[in-house]
Amino acid sequence: QVQLQESGPGLVKPSETLSLTCAVSGNSISNGYYWVWIRQPPGKGLEWIASIYHSGSTYYNPSLKSRVTISVDTSKNQFSLKLRSVTAADTAVYYCARPGGPGSFSYWGQGTLVTVSS
Amino acid sequence: EIVLTQSPGTLSLSPGERATLSCRASQSVSSSYLAWYQQKPGQAPRLLIYGASSRATGIPDRFSGSGSGTDFTLTISRLEPEDFAMYYCQQYGSSPQVMYTFGQGTKLEIK
Numbered sequence: 124q125v126q127l128q129e130s131g132p133g134l135v136k137p138s139e140t141l142s143l144t145c146a147v148s149g150n151s152i153s154n155g156y157y158w159v160w161i162r163q164p165p166g167k168g169l170e171w172i173a174s175i176y177h178s179g180s181t182y183y184n185p186s187l188k189s190r191v192t193i194s195v196d197t198s199k200n201q202f203s204l205k206l207r208s209v210t211a212a213d214t215a216v217y218y219c220a221r222p223g224g225p226g227s228f229s230y231w232g233q234g235t236l237v238t239v240s241s
Numbered sequence: 242e243i244v245l246t247q248s249p250g251t252l253s254l255s256p257g258e259r260a261t262l263s264c265r266a267s268q269s270v271s272s273s274y275l276a277w278y279q280q281k282p283g284q285a286p287r288l289l290i291y292g293a294s295s296r297a298t299g300i301p302d303r304f305s306g307s308g309s310g311t312d313f314t315l316t317i318s319r320l321e322p323e324d325f326a327m328y329y330c331q332q333y334g335s336s337p338q339v340m341y342t343f344g345q346g347t348k349l350e351i352k
Binding site: 159168169170171174182184185218220223224225226227228229231232233234 | 242273274275276278284285286287288291292295297298329331332333338339340341342343344345346
């Protein structure tokens with residue numbers, strides 16, 4: 124059974140960098156799939172942030188591309204997100220996920236709330 | 242960017258009733274890449290339907306999806322108490338660039 128677990132600071136100061144890691148178990152990242160980060164501001168909808176393949180190939184949401192870096196560490200079976208120059212608008216629950224059916228996401232982490240505040 | 246608009250924003254129904262949720266796209270979406278999710282408070286979304294009409298593993302057959310082009314529908318044939326939740330549609334596209342977008346959601350509440 125595929126399991127994903129997000130980790131990282133729950134509080135980040137404005138203008139700093141948000142860094143999160145997603146640890147994957149039950150499935151090797153190197154087996155394929157574009158692994159993704161998705162976020163959800165409190166009380167709002169879902170927003171795709173970025174995707175990465177085990178080879179390092181990446182895709183980014185154009186609205187966030189200038190501030191986001193997604194990376195993968197196959198030796199640790201995990202992938203990571205960095206979001207630079209954060210503001211209060213970046214406060215959200217951040218999920219990591221793995222596709223299942225074409226173009227959809229079957230497996231999700233539990234999510235981690237990141238609050239941007241001084 | 243394709244925008245997905247869900248309606249209604251809130252749907253108030255009783256257990257046993259039929260629910261019909263709509264997802265309209267600003268331009269044509271490949272049916273292969275239209276999905277529906279259920280989300281309950283404090284939980285991650287759960288994939289219900291992918292490819293517009295294929296049920297994900299373990300999803301009861303009271304959930305069904307249909308549609309093509311710009312109009313898609315999620316139907317719950319007979320509502321169970323555990324079905325009251327938020328529902329989101331989502332699409333994937335690759336032209337001119339890879340992009341996943343979600344609808345704003347429909348809240349299905351108990352009447």
